[in-house]
Amino acid sequence: MRKTLIVLLAVLAAGAAQAQVQCWTSKDGRRECGDTPPPGAKVREIRGAATPAPAAPASPATKGAAAKDAKRGPLTPAEQEQAFRKRQLDAEKAREADAKAQAEAAQKKETCERAREALRALESGVRIARTDAKGERYYLDESQVAAETARARQAEQRACN
Incomplete structure (x- = not known):
């Protein structure tokens, strides 16, 4: 019994905490606050219901695509399957490009x-x-070693930069 009473009080308290708080000036000139102002009063809201932040404005191309999708309605199972396969192909291409880039980086490091x-x-x-x-x-004599060293420096600069 006590547990149900505690749960009931918690639910009621949560509802009261969510109420909007508004302030207005009474006929006497006093500032009053509450959840229900008198009719015709100029109200200033102190704490209202949480509203989500507005999304970024959509570009004209996005607006057109969204309007087109809204007119068409939900996707059919065939369209969903096609979209899924397209996402899979795109992901596979991205993985292949990443693997290729990693292989090239490893090859360059080894050459360097x-x-x-x-x-x-x-x-x-x-x-x-x-x-x-x-x-x-x-x-090799010293002049040949110097020439080889110069070539090796150039090769090192090409490979490591």
Whole structure:
């Protein structure tokens, strides 16, 4: 019994809390507030029912599309299915584009890392050996190392920027 009484009082209190509060000036010149003003009084609302904020004004194209949709009414199951499939295709294309972008980024990172490693090897001061057309090994002299280093720097700049 006590629980039902508490619930009933809570419901009544919630209803009273939602009432609008309005203020007006009485015939005596006093300011009075309440939920029901006298007839013909100039009323100023203090606390009213919560109203949602107005949405952003629609563009003319959106207004036309909305009016067109309103005239057509609800979508048929076939139209709903078609819209669903279109959304699926769009999502799949977006996933593919994202995967492609990630693969390109990974490839670029790897190319940059290789170019930096080649530049580090040339700048380390270790003797660099190459093989000629006959298959014989020869070592690069300082001018050849400088030229290779310049090419490696350019390659690193292209790959990493």
